[in-house]
Amino acid sequence: MEGNILDAARFIGAGLAMIGAAGAGVGIGLSVQGALGGMARNPDAYGNLLTNMILGIAFSEAIAIYCMVIAFLMLFKVV
Amino acid sequence: METQKRRPWRRWVVLALMIVGFIVGGMTYFVPVQPEITFAAEKLVEQPLFTLPVIGPFYLVNTIPPLAFTVLLVIVLAFYTNRSMTNSARTDLVPRGVGNLMEAFFELLYNMTEGATGAKWAPVIFPWFATIMFYVLFANLLKLIPGFEAIGILRSSATGHPVQHMGLFANVLPGVATNGSGYVLVPFLRGVSIDLNFTVAIALISVFMTQIIGVQTQGFGYFFKFFNVQTMFKVPFFGAMDFLVGLLEIISEFSKIISFAFRLFGNMFAGLVLVAIVSSLLGKISILPSMIMLFELFVGVIQAFVFGMLTMVFMAQATQGHVHEEEHEEVHEI
Numbered sequence: 001m002e003g004n005i006l007d008a009a010r011f012i013g014a015g016l017a018m019i020g021a022a023g024a025g026v027g028i029g030l031s032v033q034g035a036l037g038g039m040a041r042n043p044d045a046y047g048n049l050l051t052n053m054i055l056g057i058a059f060s061e062a063i064a065i066y067c068m069v070i071a072f073l074m075l076f077k078v079v
Numbered sequence: 080m081e082t083q084k085r086r087p088w089r090r091w092v093v094l095a096l097m098i099v100g101f102i103v104g105g106m107t108y109f110v111p112v113q114p115e116i117t118f119a120a121e122k123l124v125e126q127p128l129f130t131l132p133v134i135g136p137f138y139l140v141n142t143i144p145p146l147a148f149t150v151l152l153v154i155v156l157a158f159y160t161n162r163s164m165t166n167s168a169r170t171d172l173v174p175r176g177v178g179n180l181m182e183a184f185f186e187l188l189y190n191m192t193e194g195a196t197g198a199k200w201a202p203v204i205f206p207w208f209a210t211i212m213f214y215v216l217f218a219n220l221l222k223l224i225p226g227f228e229a230i231g232i233l234r235s236s237a238t239g240h241p242v243q244h245m246g247l248f249a250n251v252l253p254g255v256a257t258n259g260s261g262y263v264l265v266p267f268l269r270g271v272s273i274d275l276n277f278t279v280a281i282a283l284i285s286v287f288m289t290q291i292i293g294v295q296t297q298g299f300g301y302f303f304k305f306f307n308v309q310t311m312f313k314v315p316f317f318g319a320m321d322f323l324v325g326l327l328e329i330i331s332e333f334s335k336i337i338s339f340a341f342r343l344f345g346n347m348f349a350g351l352v353l354v355a356i357v358s359s360l361l362g363k364i365s366i367l368p369s370m371i372m373l374f375e376l377f378v379g380v381i382q383a384f385v386f387g388m389l390t391m392v393f394m395a396q397a398t399q400g401h402v403h404e405e406e407h408e409e410v411h412e413i
Contacts, residue, residue: 047194055392058385062338065345072348076118 014071024064031056097366113240113253114355115228115264118348120274123265141266142274145227149218149271156181156213185209191388196395200296204394207288211281212387215272219347219379222270223372228351231266239263253359272347272382275340282339285390286332293397301397305329335393339386346382350375 035053039046072078120140127136156177163178174182188209193201222228233242233249239261243250251264271277293301307325312318354375358368 047191051191051195051388051392054385054388058342058389062342065338065341068345068349069341072118078118 010074010077014074017067017071017074020067021064024060024067027060027063028057031060100366113251113264114352114359115231115251115266116352116355120269121265123267140274141231141269142271142277145218145221145268146271146277149214149221152217152221153214188212188387192391195392196398200292200395200398203292203295204391204398207285207394208387208391211285211390212383215281215343215386216380216383218271218277219383220376222272222347222350222379223375227268227270228266228355230268231264233262234265236261236263270347270351272343273351275344278340278343279336281343281386282336285339285386286336286393289390289393289397290332292394296398339389343382343386346378350378 031053035049035056038049120142122138123141124139127138130136159177160181163176164174164182167174167178189201189205192205192208196204233251238255240255240263241252242262243252249262251262255261290301293304303325305325305328307321308318350371354368354371357371
């Protein structure tokens with residue numbers, strides 16, 4: 001097996017960096033759970049709840065994307 | 080009332096095309112291609128187009144033709160909507176055609192805006208929401224045309240890939256070229272939102288205009304959100320904490336820029352990687368990349384909507400200030 005140790009370390013680091021996306025998945029699931037519970041109790045508040053749910057999902061997903069940025073920086077040899 | 084019997088014929092055309100795709104994909108002459116994924120957009124022409132003294136050279140990058148086409152599409156849509164609405168305003172006030180469709184969209188978005196911002200500032204905030212959403216939507220959807228990021232010119236490079244020549248065209252194969260005659264693919268067209276310049280530019284515009292709208296609605300007292308010295312002399316300890324929270328808000332504004340830029344870039348780049356790798360893995364069964372492209376359609380629409388809506392919500396938050404001051408008064412009255 002040949003190769004550069006630095007390249008191998010880059011790949012391993014990129015894989016480890018994406019473990020942080022698990023937290024974003026759990027966070028999005030929890031916020032959608034709360035939104036769906038609210039919509040089931042009070043169907044009139046559908047528009048309001050939907051707007052706030054989308055906002056919450058976008059904030060959660062941003063954290064996962066920060067992890068992906070680190071993974072990309074390592075994979076594509078930027079740093 | 081007699082209606083003609085419906086004869087659905089388009090489904091048979093789709094089925095025939097799928098079977099043809101199966102057979103052509105199964106032929107061993109066409110081997111799976113090496114996916115070509117790069118982080119930055121590639122230069123089409125080696126010489127820069129022009130060079131500004133301080134900023135540097137500007138190259139013709141392979142995301143610039145799709146950018147020109149996106150801007151052209153938005154302008155054409157605006158022109159035809161305007162013409163349709165003035166025609167209908169002249170005759171009988173009933174919108175038809177393009178004007179009808181656009182009025183339905185805008186009413187939906189405007190109601191959402193009014194719900195978040197209140198009726199007073201919705202006319203100021205709504206143009207930013209709708210423009211950013213339509214611009215990013217067209218940029219994301221244009222990337223789905225077949226041939227984007229796949230058809231290009233081959234540049235020889237020492238650490239490239241081997242190439243299978245087929246007459247006038249050539250096919251890039253996976254692996255590393257053995258005797259130094261490898262080739263690297265430079266696609267002609269690349270999706271605009273996969274370029275970090277595009278996303279960072281729109282993110283900067285969005286956050287900067289949020290500050291401008293904050294100053295427009297609250298005057299220069301808007302900057303007391305960042306340098307919060309109002310409660311510092313009334314209640315010493317909580318006032319100092321408010322001051323530090325205000326300083327953290329500045330960092331939050333910068334993180335909004337990065338978050339906007341990388342959310343759009345990351346989602347679109349993940350789509351590019353997914354399509355490229357799935358196409359290279361399953362050379363024989365050639366239907367699956369179309370399913371991935373369908374998912375890309377969905378993700379593109381959602382990301383455009385989220386970009387616009389987050390802009391709108393941040394601008395709505397900028398117009399409302401001093402909310403937490405009332406909360407502090409309630410706490411002290413207990």
